[in-house]
Amino acid sequence: MTAKELVALLDLAPLGEDRFAGGSAQNGWRRVFGGQVLAQALVAAERTVVGRAPHSLHAYFLLGGDPRTPIVFEVERVRDGRSFTTRRIVARQNGAPIFVMVASFHVPEQGFEHAAAPPKAPPPEACPDPRLAIEKLDGPSRFHMKGMLDTIWPIDFRPTDLARYAPEAGRDPSQNLWVRIGEPLPDDPALHRAALLYLSDFSLLDAALVTHGRTIHDNRIQVASLDHAMWLHQPMRADEWLLYVEDSPAASGGRGLVRGLLYARDGTLVASVAQEGLIRQKRKNLA
Secondary structure, eight states, X not given: OOHHHHHHHTSOEEEETTEEEEOOOOSSOSSOOHHHHHHHHHHHHHTTOSSOEEEEEEEEEOSOOOTTSOEEEEEEEEEEOSSEEEEEEEEEETTEEEEEEEEEEEOOOOOOOOOOOOOOOOOGGGSOOHHHHGGGOOHHHHHHHXXXXXXXXXXXXXXXXXXXXXXXXXXXXXXXEEEEESSOOOSOHHHHHHHHHHHHTSSTTHHHHXXXXXXXXXXTEEEEEOEEEEEEOSOOOTTSOEEEEEEEEEEETTEEEEXXXXXXXXXXXXXXXXXXXXXXXXXXXXX
């Protein structure tokens, strides 16, 4: 999929009052990519709000979407206050809900400001291009990386530590990587917010698996996003490099919690993310 096709994917078709329809990328995924549904739901919500930008959203993935079936997004105007606006979005396929999200919008205003500083990281130009570095990997690591690269474009990324993809357990449950939409996007702030949400679902659960020597493309485990939350702090461009700082404070009961911070190249913290996901060993691999 190209960036132009991503823009088309996010251009939902109106179906009547506060209802919209969207398609899915045909990239070989068996389920609809969670970032796609997140981004489309935000687009639907933003079309019902004027003069206010989203500052936070909280979503749950209820069922794996079928990429062959259109998705209908229904927006409920929960509240329009003096400073904040709230929208609830339900995504449906064949009438059944597959996803639900609540998004909050805020009028522009001045206030106190502070932000956590980014960690030290090499610039993206000094990090390995995975499309070239894949030749240096062996065995399952090479296979997993290739599978990822075949399905994620136009998301472009640069791992700050390629050794993360080696099948070794015991590493800290964290990882840093540079991410962006790999081709230019139109100069529309709402589109860049949706694109940021789209790419924010990429790689998160890997941070919960790295300490166990696994990746999300390991066929011995079942991986799926269960929920997703984002807080937007500053304007940004999703087609420029962003440092994605990820860590997993806990995993238990077949689930892993991951947190993420997204920094612009100048060190500005533009967004914070949290996600819990299913990281279950497949039954045939259980002892």
